[in-house]
Amino acid sequence: MLNQRSQQLFHQAQQLIPGGVNSPVRAWQSVGLTPSFIARAQGATIYDVDDQAYVDFVGSWGPMILGHAHPQVVAAVQQATGQGTSFGAPTSGEVELARLLIEAVPGLEMVRLVSSGTEAAMSALRLARGYTGRAKIIKFDGGYHGHADTLLVQAGSGILTQGIPGSPGIPAAIAGLTISVPYNDLDAVQQAISQNLGEIAALIVEPVAGNMGVVAPEPGFLPELRQLCDEHDIVLIFDEVITGFRVAWEGAQGRYRVTPDLTCLGKIIGGGLPVGAYGGRREIMAQMAPSGPIYQAGTLSGNPLAVAAGLATLKLLRQPGVYQALEDKGRVLETEIKQLAAQAGVPVWVNRVGSMLTLFFTSRPVKNLVDAQSSDLASFQRFFRGMLAQGIYLPPSQFEAWFISLAHSPEHLATTLAAIRQVWSET
Numbered sequence: 001m002l003n004q005r006s007q008q009l010f011h012q013a014q015q016l017i018p019g020g021v022n023s024p025v026r027a028w029q030s031v032g033l034t035p036s037f038i039a040r041a042q043g044a045t046i047y048d049v050d051d052q053a054y055v056d057f058v059g060s061w062g063p064m065i066l067g068h069a070h071p072q073v074v075a076a077v078q079q080a081t082g083q084g085t086s087f088g089a090p091t092s093g094e095v096e097l098a099r100l101l102i103e104a105v106p107g108l109e110m111v112r113l114v115s116s117g118t119e120a121a122m123s124a125l126r127l128a129r130g131y132t133g134r135a136k137i138i139k140f141d142g143g144y145h146g147h148a149d150t151l152l153v154q155a156g157s158g159i160l161t162q163g164i165p166g167s168p169g170i171p172a173a174i175a176g177l178t179i180s181v182p183y184n185d186l187d188a189v190q191q192a193i194s195q196n197l198g199e200i201a202a203l204i205v206e207p208v209a210g211n212m213g214v215v216a217p218e219p220g221f222l223p224e225l226r227q228l229c230d231e232h233d234i235v236l237i238f239d240e241v242i243t244g245f246r247v248a249w250e251g252a253q254g255r256y257r258v259t260p261d262l263t264c265l266g267k268i269i270g271g272g273l274p275v276g277a278y279g280g281r282r283e284i285m286a287q288m289a290p291s292g293p294i295y296q297a298g299t300l301s302g303n304p305l306a307v308a309a310g311l312a313t314l315k316l317l318r319q320p321g322v323y324q325a326l327e328d329k330g331r332v333l334e335t336e337i338k339q340l341a342a343q344a345g346v347p348v349w350v351n352r353v354g355s356m357l358t359l360f361f362t363s364r365p366v367k368n369l370v371d372a373q374s375s376d377l378a379s380f381q382r383f384f385r386g387m388l389a390q391g392i393y394l395p396p397s398q399f400e401a402w403f404i405s406l407a408h409s410p411e412h413l414a415t416t417l418a419a420i421r422q423v424w425s426e427t
């Protein structure tokens, strides 16, 4: 058995940890395999405990945009570690990171650091509710904003992969405050607003959806959301936990030139350490304690190691040509995959924005969750297994993004495309 050590570990883990994993999608349930336990990674290559090497397109689900164990990030973390790992007191690194985030992301005038994207989205919503004095929120079907109660309604990512419609443990009274409408459907948004006039605190959206697989906003979608929110005094929240520093240095809000009131960040800004951030207009952010009455806190918020890794990562991303390089790699992969699919007669639809891409096993254009769900999951499963056997580590779900990093060389991309050709020639 090639993955004997992973099998042993998974067996032990299942006795000790629910489902054997600390986040559901890692269990590989939707592809019907034992998950590889990872020992180490370097650049674009990830190694499992049985010493198999794979070209990695998961990238820790987004953070590893430089590739794994980038020497400058490792050095920054090592240096910070020697100076103490947590103080529960302010540090200069937090000021530096806040300044960098605010300089980069158009919608940020003030920002607060937290420890995860979940916390960022949860806190941004509390702030929007406290600021407006309203209770209801609008989100989109297949949008994932972490696992806070109000946001786990018609959510994407793992909950979609596992086929769970919502979650037990969330009281109906809370779920009832969340209105979920189809992505890219402005009429549905308008209707939701007019049926709840004066009651909507916030509209939260992934400006490029990443958690039902990649779905780009249709032209006009984001500007129109901006306008509707302005008309109805609704706080517009862009959840850029994936897209921030991924689709452009300025985030999706820069790429599409629409500025939200609040922005959630995470993933890349921690360089692979636990982090999140939320920020936005000064007038709104000033409502947070201790400058205002709305409460949010964290023992490890602004953790020195996470801040060091984040700063090192962002400084490398700030260099000229970085986002063009990511775009170019993405374009190569997209173009070639489409060509291979056409040659092999495999019906697929590829969505890509910059360095995030999803290969949907459907011939229908994917513009929302219903379209994504038209994908043939058996074909996806066969494809995933075939690619893994060829040494390519893809997200183990149809409804997730592949993440391309700066460490993916032309050779890595060529290897990946050769694997796809091979897999499709076998089916």
Ligand SMILES: *Cc1c(COP(=O)(O)O)cnc(C)c1O
Pocket (backbone or CB within 6 Å): 115, 116, 117, 118, 119, 121, 144, 145, 146, 147, 206, 210, 211, 239, 240, 241, 242, 266, 267, 275, 276
């Ligand atoms: C990953 C993700 C989150 C949650 O972040 P965690 O750090 O996993 O809590 C929130 N929103 C989006 C868009 C995400 O992709």
